[in-house]
Amino acid sequence: MAEFTGNNLTCIRGERVVFAKLTFAIGEGEVLYLRGPNGSGKSTLLRLMAGLLRPVGGQILWNGESTLENAKTYRDLLHYIGHQDAIKTVLTVEENLTFWAEMSGVDPAKRSVGEALENFSLSHLASLPARFLSAGQRKRLNLARICASPAPLWLLDEPANSLDKASVGVLRSAITAHQEKGGLVAVATHEELSPESNVLNISEFTNNMKAPKENVA
Amino acid sequence: MAEFTGNNLTCIRGERVVFAKLTFAIGEGEVLYLRGPNGSGKSTLLRLMAGLLRPVGGQILWNGESTLENAKTYRDLLHYIGHQDAIKTVLTVEENLTFWAEMSGVDPAKRSVGEALENFSLSHLASLPARFLSAGQRKRLNLARICASPAPLWLLDEPANSLDKASVGVLRSAITAHQEKGGLVAVATHEELSPESNVLNISEFTNNMKAPKENVA
Amino acid sequence: MNVFWKVFTSLIQREIRLAIRHGADSMMVVMFFVLVVVLFPLGVGPEPGILTRISAGVIWVAALLSAMLSMDRLFQTDFEDGSLDLLILTPQPLELLVLAKTIAHWLTTGLPLIIISPLLALLLNMETSGYGVLLAALALGTPTLSLIGTIGAALILGARRSGFLLSLLILPLFIPTLIFGVSAVDAALIDLPSKPQLLVLGGLLLASFALCPWASAAALRQAAE
Amino acid sequence: MNVFWKVFTSLIQREIRLAIRHGADSMMVVMFFVLVVVLFPLGVGPEPGILTRISAGVIWVAALLSAMLSMDRLFQTDFEDGSLDLLILTPQPLELLVLAKTIAHWLTTGLPLIIISPLLALLLNMETSGYGVLLAALALGTPTLSLIGTIGAALILGARRSGFLLSLLILPLFIPTLIFGVSAVDAALIDLPSKPQLLVLGGLLLASFALCPWASAAALRQAAE
Amino acid sequence: MFNYFANPTRFLRLTSKLQPIAMVVTLITMGAGLYYSLFQSPPDYQQSETVRMMYVHVPAAWMAMFCYVALAASSAVVLIWRHMVADIVAKSTAPIGACFTFLALATGSLWGKPMWGTWWVWDARLTSVLILFFLYLGYMVLYNAFDEPTRGARAAAILAIVGVINVPIIKFSVDWWNTLHQPASVVKMDGPAIHSSMLTPLLLMAVGYTAFYFWVLFIRSRAELSAYKVRALRIRQAEG
Numbered sequence A, B: 001m002a003e004f005t006g007n008n009l010t011c012i013r014g015e016r017v018v019f020a021k022l023t024f025a026i027g028e029g030e031v032l033y034l035r036g037p038n039g040s041g042k043s044t045l046l047r048l049m050a051g052l053l054r055p056v057g058g059q060i061l062w063n064g065e066s067t068l069e070n071a072k073t074y075r076d077l078l079h080y081i082g083h084q085d086a087i088k089t090v091l092t093v094e095e096n097l098t099f100w101a102e103m104s105g106v107d108p109a110k111r112s113v114g115e116a117l118e119n120f121s122l123s124h125l126a127s128l129p130a131r132f133l134s135a136g137q138r139k140r141l142n143l144a145r146i147c148a149s150p151a152p153l154w155l156l157d158e159p160a161n162s163l164d165k166a167s168v169g170v171l172r173s174a175i176t177a178h179q180e181k182g183g184l185v186a187v188a189t190h191e192e193l194s195p196e197s198n199v200l201n202i203s204e205f206t207n208n209m210k211a212p213k214e215n216v217a
Numbered sequence C, D: 001m002n003v004f005w006k007v008f009t010s011l012i013q014r015e016i017r018l019a020i021r022h023g024a025d026s027m028m029v030v031m032f033f034v035l036v037v038v039l040f041p042l043g044v045g046p047e048p049g050i051l052t053r054i055s056a057g058v059i060w061v062a063a064l065l066s067a068m069l070s071m072d073r074l075f076q077t078d079f080e081d082g083s084l085d086l087l088i089l090t091p092q093p094l095e096l097l098v099l100a101k102t103i104a105h106w107l108t109t110g111l112p113l114i115i116i117s118p119l120l121a122l123l124l125n126m127e128t129s130g131y132g133v134l135l136a137a138l139a140l141g142t143p144t145l146s147l148i149g150t151i152g153a154a155l156i157l158g159a160r161r162s163g164f165l166l167s168l169l170i171l172p173l174f175i176p177t178l179i180f181g182v183s184a185v186d187a188a189l190i191d192l193p194s195k196p197q198l199l200v201l202g203g204l205l206l207a208s209f210a211l212c213p214w215a216s217a218a219a220l221r222q223a224a225e
Numbered sequence E: 001m002f003n004y005f006a007n008p009t010r011f012l013r014l015t016s017k018l019q020p021i022a023m024v025v026t027l028i029t030m031g032a033g034l035y036y037s038l039f040q041s042p043p044d045y046q047q048s049e050t051v052r053m054m055y056v057h058v059p060a061a062w063m064a065m066f067c068y069v070a071l072a073a074s075s076a077v078v079l080i081w082r083h084m085v086a087d088i089v090a091k092s093t094a095p096i097g098a099c100f101t102f103l104a105l106a107t108g109s110l111w112g113k114p115m116w117g118t119w120w121v122w123d124a125r126l127t128s129v130l131i132l133f134f135l136y137l138g139y140m141v142l143y144n145a146f147d148e149p150t151r152g153a154r155a156a157a158i159l160a161i162v163g164v165i166n167v168p169i170i171k172f173s174v175d176w177w178n179t180l181h182q183p184a185s186v187v188k189m190d191g192p193a194i195h196s197s198m199l200t201p202l203l204l205m206a207v208g209y210t211a212f213y214f215w216v217l218f219i220r221s222r223a224e225l226s227a228y229k230v231r232a233l234r235i236r237q238a239e240g
Ligand code: HEM
Pocket: E054, E057, E058, E061, E062, E104, E105, E106, E107, E108, E109, E111, E112, E113, E115, E116, E125, E126, E129, E130, E170, E171, E181, E182, E183, E184, E185, E186, E187
């Protein structure tokens, strides 16, 4: 039922075309893997999907409706995890998580802060100021955010960075559980997270990659 | 000839014992892999090795001499890459790298800033302000630092984070080349970087892992 | 509506908590305010005549400087650690969130400043007839400063020379508040009615209340691009 | 020695480059200094008599506040982005690096302040007999402020309520400089010799030059743990 | 209409035709206006010869406000439709407006010394014009403060739009507060209250100033546009 698509997207940053005429589609319960070398535009595409950037051409649709025009309802539907972790080091782990759960505006009954902490094995750290967290613990706290309040679309930028094997497993099963509930996921990653079906290779759409090839041919 | 060892190291952070009685040894041309789940103390151990932290017990020796007592000469010998990347976003890529090469105090003839940029395929970005770098490009710039001026001991904290496959390859060959020159490397990572010989599993020395088990037994 | 309110208060709560735990901004502002006023007698010499004469001006200038000083980090940390992206992506209108942040900013910087000002007025030998008007003028003026400041704070995100820019952008906009604030107190000190000036201050407050959150929200969206 | 010198200058260069590119700190300080001084006539009213009377005090208080204002970010950004770790790990003695940073800080904040001060003195109607001494006093006093400030800046790294702490820590240490600075100028204005005060300022400078880098370096090592 | 002019080539073609016209109008009206104001109009019975300052001061003040409105309007177009031409018009208008504002401030100050006995008072009109000047400055500095040009354009556009409330304040400040400054006597609901011997040169100068604005605007925006094209070309080259 839910469908998330992008048509002919072109994105310019700093007067440089990052990618052009990019098209993608994610169906219900599907995961789209974004692949490409460093600097190819994966993070850029995710920010575009989230609505933080505007494409210069093309559009992004949720169930056939433009996400830019229905920004307010659309923002209800998504969770975004970027490179930066949005963690305030003076607040405790729990305070950090609770704050974002509250900001999501989701019905308190549907939130599950405790469960999310439990899931990512952060419960024993709940009352620690976030400053003391190790790199992987920070990342887990950031990931716990997407489980603490429900939203159908997850946009994840290299979520497995600095995670240990066990946590990668937790992340993987969180994604699978989300899929089973009919959720949609777009994830940029350099690693194998699961047997991949739906892969978007961004370098196919980047100008600077294409142009030399054509020149050579 | 060169040898880097730690004896009976105990480290306390925030009134908690992170690890105790930890012992390691790295010989010439060897790589030591630090392993352990998130929060087990890999980064802490690396900071200890670098001399940024002081152990509450035990000592760290370079060729049998205490590194704390000979801190000044010892600091000449090492490169440390932590979780934070020490990149100034308003300076260009090249300015960032050149600065750290100059600070290393190494003879200018022995520095190789251009080559390091080339190696990590950053040459085309050299004059760009570092703010525009993608996550992987930032990491590569940080890594280029260790190649820009020579030092026998490398301490690397999750150097492969957010790198694409090609860059991981570059990193791997940089490490191999360093080994062949007789360099020593200690690296904390969750991934397989090369067929591992010398692995230190930190969780064997952490209290909180051990204690519950003993309680149960 | 209920959801909005909840989100609104939880943002204010977080900001206040951050200010208290971290304190870099809020306490610094109050300290700064006190210091400007305390250092003056030290620098100028403690002649009561002169101090009395310049008391209203010193307090207002100090308030202005403190407000400006606290502005540049208002959105900066959120911008740097990625919180701003997430705030923009919450379903709530960004204008509301900006307003919440502004209120929190005022509660942690403007309010303490007002509370402490009678003490400082005493220190500067201000005549007691000015106290009431000083409080009223500060109560009307400092929220305006916070509101106007948010625009500047949002516009400079990611800019070069942001500190310089911030002062250039918001200081001119602060001037009316300063002028009417001082003249309200000065009028009271010479037993003239200060109601007209207070009314203008109120008008400025209303106008900036209506305008600033929108402008700042627009600027923040630009900054996240 | 040669290596030291190279490292020393390249650190100074970087700091200056950062200050120019980013400008948040350095330009802000100068702007701030100017603003304090410009806002005063606005707040106090432009009566030349009063302005003349308080000119030296206003300029020194402004200089003090600007110096304090620029201090809290001196090591903070390096601390947050990991540069501090690397600086500590360079083979050069940390004291030297601290000194280089202090010099860069003074070059980008203290020096512009000195250069612009005659203009501000003019604006405040200071009598011309005070100009020379004002410059001399600022030239001796502002490096002291920078040096003392580094201790505070290093101590507050990672501390809670850092802003508050900073003012509490370094302000008392600033006060002697303020008092002798103002009285040097005031003496010149009433045609008394101001040499004794200038000598004291010189003494303060020497003492802080000998002491501060060590204290700050120790504090920095502590902060990195 | 916006779409029509948004096409850079069309804009270039149009301005290349209008530019000489603006130049001719400027030279003629300014020349005539200066002649009338300096030699033909009578000295004022109160202000004597200093009244001639009016012919420089008043149109400059008008243009300062006019340019700001133009700046804000094109900035709105930049934000809403993201048209490049609007951006170029806004960017080119700002320095011209700043110059007019500076002229109004400087001539006003010069005029104030003989008339009010002081260069400057902090009354509502003077203060609001000073703020206008700072808004122009802020716009220009903000525009150039970013590494990404588009970011600067949009941030500055927001500032321009916010600042537009200052324009009615300037206009009506003399009515709302009693100040030293002259209330409006030309642009009023019930027709101008000024003698025609003074009105004619004033209006001539006003037309001259306006034409001058457009003249410089065309020159500047054409230069901006070519610079933009060169940059785009270079980027395309760099990308192979
Ligand atoms: C720096 C000081 C001054 C500033 C910033 C200033 C600003 C302005 C502005 C913005 C206007 C246009 C108002 C409108 O269109 O309604 C104006 C008009 C005018 N100003 Fe000034 N002014 C200054 C000083 C003076 C002085 C000293 C005089 C003479 C006593 C003067 C006489 C006038 C007159 C006669 C008008 C035309 C009013 C009308 O007919 O609409 N101004 N001024």
